[in-house]
Amino acid sequence: MSGPKGSYVQGMASNTRPRAVSGFAGVATLLPHRAEEIMETYSINAESRTIGGKGDVRKARAKGSTPGVIYRAGEAAVAVGFDGAALSAIFRKSNDPNTIVQINLGGQNFPCLIREIQRNPLSRRVEHVDFHHVKPGERVRVRVAVTTSGRAAGVRAGGQLRLLARAVNLMCDSYQVPASVNIDVTSLETGRFIKASQLELPEGASIMFAQDFNVVTVEGKVKEEVVADAAPAAGGTAAPAGKAAAGKAAPAGKAAPAKAAAAKAPAKK
Missing domain, CATH: 2.40.240.10 (Ribosomal Protein L25; Chain P)
Incomplete structure (x- = not known):
């Protein structure tokens, strides 16, 4: 069975009781979201x-x-x-x-x-x-598409926006079903997520899930701070290993001519 993109009215009979979240929780890093216009x-x-x-x-x-x-x-x-x-x-x-x-x-x-x-x-x-x-x-359970707007901060820094959930389950008035739930990702930085519980919904609508989940993120390398090398100890600098090894080998090389000179000297009678 298939139909237009998205899903349709879903039955409520289930052995698991999904969690309903109205609006979004007060989180310090919460980003602004909005719901699209109601359907015709x-x-x-x-x-x-x-x-x-x-x-x-x-x-x-x-x-x-x-x-x-x-x-x-x-x-x-x-x-x-x-x-x-x-x-x-x-x-x-x-x-x-x-x-x-x-x-x-x-x-x-x-x-x-x-x-x-x-x-x-x-x-x-x-x-x-x-x-x-x-x-x-009448309240119905429907599956509504997720869309994004804006250019994420992480994308401006070289990351890639990734939509992890293309639709969410909503419980809402049958005449107040939004065409989609839009997420403004302008402030979303690399490595950060927006969760289902953070989506802003129309008045009276609830998002249904058994466990909270990530909806959108920005993937990419997070910039790391460059830490300068430790300063050398007082009294001089450490010689490179290669030079140190060469310095130790030099006396051994000089000892070889001395043995050759001893071999040329005449033996005492």
């Missing part, structure tokens, strides 16, 4: 369909209708057919997988977020969509 809404027309086997789904696709299901909390799911090309056009225009889509069905409007999209692996054409019906004020 778009509309598509749909018609009811009978949930059948694969044969019925193929017939619907042959007629140009893309099958989908609207899931509603506490109510029965609704099977629909719609123009898949129109839905693809919406995502190309919004460039946001968390766009609210108003589904017009028999005079009723169903505002929905996308739960899952199934595409043809070759043509990438939309083949099936699961919609999640949402209401104003």
Whole structure:
């Protein structure tokens, strides 16, 4: 299963309880961040369909209708057919997988977020969509892209910016899902990190994680202070090892001619 970049509404059933952090903690080295503008809404027309086997789904696709299901909390799911090309056009225009889509069905409007999209692996054409019906004020868990702005201090010094997490999980109002979470990295120095708990979020939004993690950093060599060599001891400088060795070898070289002279002298009678 795949869809537009990013992810969609996620179910809350889990054996682990993620940690929710609203806004960010007061940290001395905290950098300024901001959340992007809230998403727009778009509309598509749909018609009811009978949930059948694969044969019925193929017939619907042959007629140009893309099958989908609207899931509603506490109510029965609704099977629909719609123009898949129109839905693809919406995502190309919004460039946001968390766009609210108003589904017009028999005079009723169903505002929905996308739960899952199934595409043809070759043509990438939309083949099936699961919609999640949402209401104003309803809190949903969504996955939102992370972006950066500014030129980091570490990059200006020769480092390289590295985005460690391209998306984060948020819990927020279904009508207040940000298109992305932007991080201003202007003050980020080489070797420093910005963590998930430091991201600034829209009012009422919380970031979900079981354990805090790094989102962005600047990699590169950290400048080291140059320490001068220790001053030589009073009374002179130490001779290089090579010269010292040569100085010791000199007397041995001079002793050789003395032995040769002794050999030439006549023996005493």
